[in-house]
């Protein structure tokens with residue numbers, strides 16, 4: 326039994342006031358894209374309108390952008406494998422860089438025929454199904470679980486490692502799945518940290534999100550609640566001050582979002598993050614290293630600097646999982662280490678995310694090895710400038 330995202334206390338015409346100045350600015354992406362979609366900017370900033378008008382077909386995308394051959398074919402040939410779905414807002418990021426042959430937004434959101442060629446990809450690279458003691462509760466570590474309550478997303482990212490969940494209907498805020506998950510968490514006192522994810526955990530009514538928070542917060546051994554959501558990136562109008570105030574009632578609550586490139590950091594996205602941070606909700610960013618999106622020192626630096634400016638802390642960069650259909654987007658781990666190394670010394674430590682290889686047995690931090698060995702009681706290290714440093718060790 327899925328909860329329709331439309332049925333709640335909020336009227337379909339709810340206008341988040343904090344986004345009004347962007348709606349009224351004729352130069353903003355919001356007002357320019359509203360004109361392209363032939364709606365009032367005040368309607369464009371309604372997240373339900375955005376979800377109802379997701380671009381799912383090649384013809385809809387072609388009305389806004391001129392599609393390349395591989396993209397047009399991608400829409401035609403891939404919809405039976407992994408549906409396309411892109412909010413009008415996120416389409417706006419592509420429109421903003423028409424003529425950019427290397428547009429990092431298109432690579433993430435538009436289907437391409439290259440997805441049909443993949444020699445390594447699998448459906449469930451983290452063996453999440455095998456690590457689920459009950460449906461949609463993934464447990465790799467004793468003290469925490471990922472609770473996949475959502476199935477819908479504002480944008481279906483082409484590299485998503487949970488694509489497999491697209492095949493089955495009815496997973497979105499499914500009452501029976503949530504009941505069983507809550508029961509499992511409540512009966513396992515070792516679980517102190519619950520990550521609410523999906524799909525996108527913010528694609529639900531305020532009431533549904535608050536109802537879930539109430540139930541999890543009522544479990545005495547749960548200390549920390551985290552949300553995984555890409556809405557600040559793909560549907561910033563969803564992250565209203567009103568939603569943030571609801572989350573803040575259940576502190577400690579953390580939000581991890583998922584910007585992959587500086588081009589995604591718009592005034593709209595900055596407002597979404599500000600709504601969270603201004604309500605005391607720490608925001609971290611988990612990116613995925615993707616070819617053509619952020620796999621160069623310059624692009625990764627631009628992302629990390631831009632994140633700090635909007636108060637989203639760069640937290641992780643994941644090596645891309647070997648998910649079916651993503652070979653054209655994957656980057657070697659060796660290249661990933663080089664890109665991450667290039668940040669050292671060029672941005673403060675709080676702007677440097679950990680580079681992570683996620684495996685069915687947990688996360689493995691990978692980085693350039695600065696510890697070269699021991700010489701007697703001295704530790705021999707490489708400095709960030711490539712010099713040798715000898716540090717007397719303590720025994």
Ligand code: SF4
Nearest residue numbers: 478481482485524555
């Ligand atoms: S928002 Fe997250 S869950 Fe949804 S498609 Fe993108 S990566 Fe996958």
